[in-house]
Amino acid sequence: LIPATTTGAALASVRRNETDAACVPIENSIEGGVPAVLDALIAGPPLVIIREVQIAVQFALMARPGTEMNMIRTVGTHPHGEAQTRHWMGDNLQQASVVMTSSTAEAAAQVARGELDAAVSAPVAAAMNGLKILAGDIADNAAALTRFVLVRPPCAPPEPTGADRTSVAVTTKNQPGALVTLLTELSMRSIDLTRVESRPTKDRRDSYWFHLDCAGHVAEPAMGEAIAALKRRCDQVRYLGSYARSSPPDDPASSLEASGIDSAVPEADKAKGDGGADFNASFDWLRRIRSGTIG
Amino acid sequence: LIPATTTGAALASVRRNETDAACVPIENSIEGGVPAVLDALIAGPPLVIIREVQIAVQFALMARPGTEMNMIRTVGTHPHGEAQTRHWMGDNLQQASVVMTSSTAEAAAQVARGELDAAVSAPVAAAMNGLKILAGDIADNAAALTRFVLVRPPCAPPEPTGADRTSVAVTTKNQPGALVTLLTELSMRSIDLTRVESRPTKDRRDSYWFHLDCAGHVAEPAMGEAIAALKRRCDQVRYLGSYARSSPPDDPASSLEASGIDSAVPEADKAKGDGGADFNASFDWLRRIRSGTIG
Amino acid sequence: LIPATTTGAALASVRRNETDAACVPIENSIEGGVPAVLDALIAGPPLVIIREVQIAVQFALMARPGTEMNMIRTVGTHPHGEAQTRHWMGDNLQQASVVMTSSTAEAAAQVARGELDAAVSAPVAAAMNGLKILAGDIADNAAALTRFVLVRPPCAPPEPTGADRTSVAVTTKNQPGALVTLLTELSMRSIDLTRVESRPTKDRRDSYWFHLDCAGHVAEPAMGEAIAALKRRCDQVRYLGSYARSSPPDDPASSLEASGIDSAVPEADKAKGDGGADFNASFDWLRRIRSGTIG
């Protein structure tokens, strides 16, 4: 485990083969997609997601021993940390300036070095830096979940589990109805879209990368057909991986360790995947009419 | 070549393996589909179309030598012959009753046997039965073309020519939008529908067999995918064959022999078929992302 | 009530204002659409349907008193009569020639005049022409229903009943997906298509008039919006009327009189029409956002 100062740096080190994989946050149930990660997945050589986990990130206010709440003038944290504790800080730390750091871990380290008065970070950072927790569980929305993904260079996807997710990013051809047509490629094949997020392409106005998360695995025939259809229909397609869907932790306060990257898929979700029996039966029939075995 | 009294009889003899194939009319450019043929293709063991030809059927009024126009009291012909010469007969044979026969050839034979005064049939029938042509080219619409198809028991389709047609008949599941959804399976894959014809299923009200003719060949990936999708989506699917599209004769008066079952496909039409390059490229890409060769 | 020799003649007399309306068969549950009527509704000045009735047409074999079955050499009937009694006649009248007449009533009249030996016609024609019924109920499929429509020059449609049908005929613009797009105009507005029938336009190859029957009334907002959309999207649109849907007779052998043109609509069907409450609520909301009353 090698910490990186930013998600961009973590992904860059994977692209340079300095690390095998990077674990980065891609979406928060309150704040939405993480723009820097979505953009970094697209910009540069291909990377694929091989795992995901949803965790309820905890935030605590921590300082050097001896510091009291009313002595805090500067609080460091990452913008996502700030967004998720904004109301609490507005109520409790009005006198302090918020200093943006590259990560919440870095904020805690700066407090330890005396460069900041306090940090909003994960509780574990207090122990690692010899800091004292002044207030725990300060997230404005305790049920907020952050989805993290494990990203690596292109490789064969993990085996289908029956409850998988496939991520892809596409740009549409510049013509009327382009978006509705590509989404129809999914709906016609009964593929559920679980997330759609648009990001400016930055090089053309009114032009977007659409990040799509779909229920299913690229090894399944329906998803394979759909992904191939997107390839034909879209201007650009970035396949971003097929991987087991994680279930949210039962206890929203559970930590990364508790929820576990290997958390079992609920049986109910598994039942949804049919392994493509319907498609395979139709392909079998097609082979037989092509060969003249049946009419 | 074995003549049959009706199209139904011709198809039945193929189903009983008494004949290798049957040549039956399926559609007329003025009268529309031939209901008896469309229904007979569905009812019974599977049959497939392997060839088509479009010809301008000629009609002549013929009688035994010595018969004059004003002596004719009964004229025999097949209902399609009647439909295509109705106006001419209304103008020229008002005094005569039209007798429906099982085929136009049968009408000529009955005239030869003295059972009818005259027949509306193909000119060749006059020579075969020793009759005299009283009036030629009596079709109301000289440009009318009839499409004939060569039908046989299930076999591998002829090789794709780049300008093919695929025929299929389907019944939809009884749910809203069922027809539009199945046609979308074709349009999403850029498959042109060249004919659609509905026939009552006879066993349920407001329920139809839809006969669809599409541009393309079942051996091509786009058509294969579409046909497999219809298999999944429809209540019943009857694959009725993939075969070279015939071009209409330049001269609408040309005979079956002249137009030729082997008539070359126009170069312009051939250019339209891309042999599925677009689909194959997308399948190739799919194979590579599935194996992890690319991202 | 003025009998006409053919359906075409009946419609022509309405167009010439010689009659107020014409009652013509438009569809049979076994034989499908009646091509001559479908084509005649399109060719010529506009006509609209204001009523429909579904009846189980009965066929009887009738002859002059004294005629026995084995004496019959000629049997007159209309082609639809022939189609619906074909199997019975093949089993029972092999020795006879079938003579096509302009209507089944005309066949009975010709028998009375001694021009034919027997007629296949409605039982009532025997009484009207002093003929004797040799065999009743000879239709091959006793459950076959024929839908008749009452047609007149353009007029405001009858009031909506909550269980209505709207008929329209359209030609599509000559572009890919034209048919699926126009059907989508219906399905997007939850309008059920109860019948679709294609007829060659006769002036262009691979070009069709599509006759569409839809559940609903043109006075309802959903149907109004859909019909206006077809007007914009199609090459040609013929509005053919909105009228109460008839229910099929409980007893398939019931006569025209029994089933009645005024047959009540089943309560179950009526419940389906919502009078457009959903649409009207959305239009009301639209008016308010346009006026700035709400956001």
Added chain:
Amino acid sequence: LIPATTTGAALASVRRNETDAACVPIENSIEGGVPAVLDALIAGPPLVIIREVQIAVQFALMARPGTEMNMIRTVGTHPHGEAQTRHWMGDNLQQASVVMTSSTAEAAAQVARGELDAAVSAPVAAAMNGLKILAGDIADNAAALTRFVLVRPPCAPPEPTGADRTSVAVTTKNQPGALVTLLTELSMRSIDLTRVESRPTKDRRDSYWFHLDCAGHVAEPAMGEAIAALKRRCDQVRYLGSYARSSPPDDPASSLEASGIDSAVPEADKAKGDGGADFNASFDWLRRIRSGTIG
């Protein structure tokens, strides 16, 4: 003109009727949508957009006179300011901590009060606070445009100009294909979607508010019909206004004043709006068939 500390505060003051309208940034061509504004438009009583303007926001590094680059330890700015100058600051101010402020104007004020060493803000803020510009034009992407909208309580929309935009936010019913179906309501009516942005609804997982920008005006028939259709089809609809589309400034460095809220719509864009002639003609035809004037 009353400055507000945050976009949320600006919108809240409009909702409390303390101000007539608020001018807030809604989208940046590089950074994408502004989540806080998108979310605030939805949460609370309705507000509508009546104007938009696209401007190239300029950023300068400013400090109190006497401060040199190498003396800067703290730089204040708003997160969007940080995002748009990240690379420049990484290259030129590695030794400094970035302090997040509620707005870029507030950062300049804090520098003037001696609470921060420097600010990244608009050049005009230097003059207003007696600061010196150490570096101008420091945005990483000089062509980046920010779209600002003028928001007020519900009112009738401005008159259509022929080149308008309509903004709406919707949540879909929780059923397969819900998104594709609602986008089809737009595409079927030839309405261009110029932006789509998803935001978590925060109360349900995998559930989103979709912010849609469409070309056209709610007073036009096509847009009216489409918006009413969304009302019927969506779980929730927030109409967010119809207003003239602004054209981007020719000179990306032009200021808000230069580009002007009243900037003329390009003639080319105007030509696209047909004022609904096509729709109005179809409605006129509908009125006539409903009244029986035509068939």
